[in-house]
Structures are given as C-alpha cells and as structure tokens.
Amino acid sequence: MNTRYSYGGDEHIFVEVDEEMSLGAFFKSLSMTNAVRESRIKGVTEICPANASFQIKFDPDQISPGDMLAELKRLERTAEKADSTLKTRIVEIPVLYNDPWTHETLMRFRERHQDPKATDLEYAARVNNLGTAENFIKAHSGAPWFVSMVGFVAGLPFLYQMVDRPRQLEVPKYLRPRTDTPKLTVGHGGCFSCIYSVRGAGGYQMFGITPMPIYDPNQKIGYLRDFMVFFRPGDIVKWKPIDRAAYDQAVADVDSGKFAPLMRDITFSLDEFQLDIDGYNRKLEGALYGH
Numbered sequence: 001m002n003t004r005y006s007y008g009g010d011e012h013i014f015v016e017v018d019e020e021m022s023l024g025a026f027f028k029s030l031s032m033t034n035a036v037r038e039s040r041i042k043g044v045t046e047i048c049p050a051n052a053s054f055q056i057k058f059d060p061d062q063i064s065p066g067d068m069l070a071e072l073k074r075l076e077r078t079a080e081k082a083d084s085t086l087k088t089r090i091v092e093i094p095v096l097y098n099d100p101w102t103h104e105t106l107m108r109f110r111e112r113h114q115d116p117k118a119t120d121l122e123y124a125a126r127v128n129n130l131g132t133a134e135n136f137i138k139a140h141s142g143a144p145w146f147v148s149m150v151g152f153v154a155g156l157p158f159l160y161q162m163v164d165r166p167r168q169l170e171v172p173k174y175l176r177p178r179t180d181t182p183k184l185t186v187g188h189g190g191c192f193s194c195i196y197s198v199r200g201a202g203g204y205q206m207f208g209i210t211p212m213p214i215y216d217p218n219q220k221i222g223y224l225r226d227f228m229v230f231f232r233p234g235d236i237v238k239w240k241p242i243d244r245a246a247y248d249q250a251v252a253d254v255d256s257g258k259f260a261p262l263m264r265d266i267t268f269s270l271d272e273f274q275l276d277i278d279g280y281n282r283k284l285e286g287a288l289y290g291h
Contacts, residue, residue: 001017001018001024001025001028002018002019003015003016003017003018003076004016005069005072005073007065007069008055010060010065011057011058011059011060012055012056012057012058013055013056013058013065013068013069013072014053014054014055015029015032015053015054015055015056015072016052016053017029017032017052017053017054018052020052021051021052021160021191022052023146023160023162023270023273023274024270024274025051025052026051026052026146026148026160027084027086027270028079028080029049029050029051029052029053029054029148030049030086030148030233030234031079031082031086032054032072032075032076032079033047033049033054033233035075035078035079036056036072036075039071039075041058041063041068041071042062042063043058043059043060043061043062043063043068044056044057044058044063044068045057045058045059048151049149049233050149050151051148051149051158051160052148056068056072084269084270084271085267085268085269085270086234086267086268086270087265087266087267087268088234088235088236088265088266088267088268089235089236089263089264089265089266090144090235090236090237090238090263090264090266090284090287090288091235091236091237091238091261091262091263092237092238092240092261092262092263092288093186093195093210093212093237093238093239093240093261094210094211094212094240094242094246094247094250095141095186095207095208095209095210095239095240095241095242096208096209096210096211096241096242096243096244096246096247097121097133097137097140097141097186097207097208097241098119098121098133098137098207098208099208099209099244099247101182101185101209102120102181102182102185102206102207102208102209103119105178105180105181105182105185105206106119106120106206108180109174109178109180112174112175112176112177112178113174113175114172114174114175119133120205120206120207121133121136121137121207123171123205124136124169124171124188124205124207127170127171127172128169128170128171136169136207137207137241139167139169140169140188140193140207140239141238141239141240141241143161143162143163143281144162144236144237144238144281144284144285145159145160145161145162145193145236145237145238145239146159146160146161146162146234146235146236146237147159147231147232147233147234147235147236147237148160148192148233149233150229150231150232150233153196153197153198153200154197154198154215154217154229155197155198155214155215155228155229155230155231156194156195156196156197156215157194157195157214157231157235157237158192158193158194159192159193159194159237160191160192160193161191161193162236162273162277162281163277163281164277168191169188169191169193170190170191171188171189171190171205172189172190173189173190173203173204173205174203174204174205176203177201177202177203178201178202178203179201180199180200180201180202181196181199181200181201181202181204181206182196182199182206182209183196183197183198183199184196184197184209184210184211184212184213184214185202185204185206185208185209186206186207186208186209186210186239187202187204187205187206187207188204188205188207189203189204189205195210195214197214197215198215209247211247211250211251211254211259212250212254212259212261213230213254214229214230214231215228215229215230216228221254221257222257222259222260223259223260223261230261234268236266236268236284238284238285238288262288263288264287264288266284266287268284
C-alpha cells in the first residue's frame with residue numbers, strides 16, 4: 001500500500017492509506033486510527049476514519065504540523081508490524097427484502113433511475129449477471145460484510161462485502177438523488193452496502209428494510225441506551241432475509257423493548273481470512289450461530 005499524507009490548512013492532516021478499496025486498506029486505516037486514539041498524542045482533537053483513509057484534527061499550538069506528521073508515520077510503521085487481528089463483534093441484521101415501503105419509494109423516483117422499467121433489485125441482479133432478484137438476494141446475504149466506516153448521516157454504516165474481488169457486488173447509485181428514502185432502508189452504491197439510519201434524501205439502490213433501529217438519539221431502545229449509535233468501524237454484519245410476518249414481529253418486539261440483536265464477540269484475523277476466505281466466513285457464521 002502506498003500511504004499518502006497531505007495537510008489541510010494548519011489543523012488537519014489527511015491520510016490516504018491506498019487508492020483502491022480493499023479489506024486490507026480498511027484494516028490498516030482502522031489500525032492506525034485506533035493507534036492514534038490509544039497513543040493520546042497531545043494536541044489531537046478529532047479522529048475521523050473514512051473507509052481507506054482518515055483525517056486527524058490537531059491544535060497547532062500544542063503540536064506542530066511537522067511533529068504531528070512524524071507521529072503518524074511512526075504509528076504507521078508500528079501498525080505495519082502489528083498482529084493483523086481485531087477484537088470486534090459479528091451481528092445478525094434481519095432484512096425484509098423487496099418490502100412495500102422501499103418499493104413504493106423507488107416507484108416514485110423511476111425517472112431518476114438507470115432502468116425505469118425495473119426495480120432496484122431487478123436492476124442490481126442484471127448488472128451483476130445474477131439473472132433474478134432472488135439470486136441477487138442470495139448473493140447479498142450469503143457472505144458477511146465489514147463495517148469500514150460509520151458516519152455521513154448519523155450512525156449510518158458503510159459495509160464492504162467479505163468475498164474475493166471478482167464476486168463482490170457492485171451497483172451504481174441513482175442517476176439523480178432521491179428526495180426521500182425510508183428509515184432503515186438497506187441500500188447499495190458502488191461497492192458499498194449501507195443502512196439508512198434516518199429518513200431522508202439518498203441515491204443508493206434500495207433492496208429492503210430492517211426492523212432493527214441502529215440510531216436512537218433519545219436512547220430509549222434497550223441496546224442503544226449506552227450509546228445512541230449501534231455500529232462502530234470493524235463490526236462484521238451478516239444479513240438475514242426474513243418474511244413479512246417476522247418483520248412485523250420484530251417491529252413489535254422493538255416497540256415493547258423485547259428485541260435484542262443477535263451478536264457475538266470475536267477476534268478477526270485478516271491473515272487467516274485472506275488465506276481461505278470462504279472457510280473463514282463459515283467460521284464467522286459458526287461463531288455467530290454457535291455451530
């Protein structure tokens with residue numbers, strides 16, 4: 001990887017870990033931002049990770065730009081020598097694919113889409129040579145996804161599919177953005193999947209909706225009482241297709257305080273993953289489901 005550093009005025013350094021998106025680049029960016037946080041460098045005021053890059057904000061009265069850059073390069077050398085493991089968690093996210101709410105929305109914005117005569121799922125299946133929407137759903141939910149970044153919209157996770165590059169799903173965003181997207185829509189743009197944490201404008205293809213809230217500024221939902229944002233970089237997600245009855249039950253359980261996400265603490269090894277991707281994904285599923 002060819003890491004590049006650039007100054008953004010007197011208070012920011014932008015770090016591009018690699019020009020190409022990859023799990024290795026995400027992992028290195030996460031390792032470096034964790035190292036900056038753990039080092040407690042005097043003068044650092046904000047750490048902003050973003051996929052295969054990150055930005056550091058610092059107080060130049062406490063640390064000079066040159067010294068800040070030197071610290072980052074030192075931490076990069078340390079990160080490159082460090083063990084490629086990450087203590088994280090794997091989470092099951094239920095999804096009602098082809099739901100009525102995103103379907104109604106996508107039909108209202110057909111004139112902004114590449115293929116006005118097809119649904120987003122049908123279009124995604126075609127451009128990925130998967131034939132049918134059902135085949136696309138199997139490919140989308142068949143392998144885990146790595147949370148590379150959380151942000152842009154409060155609590156929104158960007159997820160990168162954990163398969164070899166030729167099998168990764170890629171779907172372009174809408175030709176022109178929508179002015180509406182239902183809350184908790186599961187979308188996709190480029191090589192990233194996401195969950196819209198709130199209702200609002202958007203441009204990602206819409207595949208379904210999850211009943212599981214991922215952002216609660218009022219912190220009334222049980223599993224969000226300690227922190228209003230559910231996801232954090234490094235989380236691993238396994239989508240679970242569900243039917244309408246299961247969706248309605250999950251919504252009722254959320255409302256009554258009974259819903260609890262299925263998740264397990266794990267130690268992820270990038271080296272082991274890259275040696276046997278499919279085998280390691282089966283290991284991750286075994287850790288999640290206890291088999």
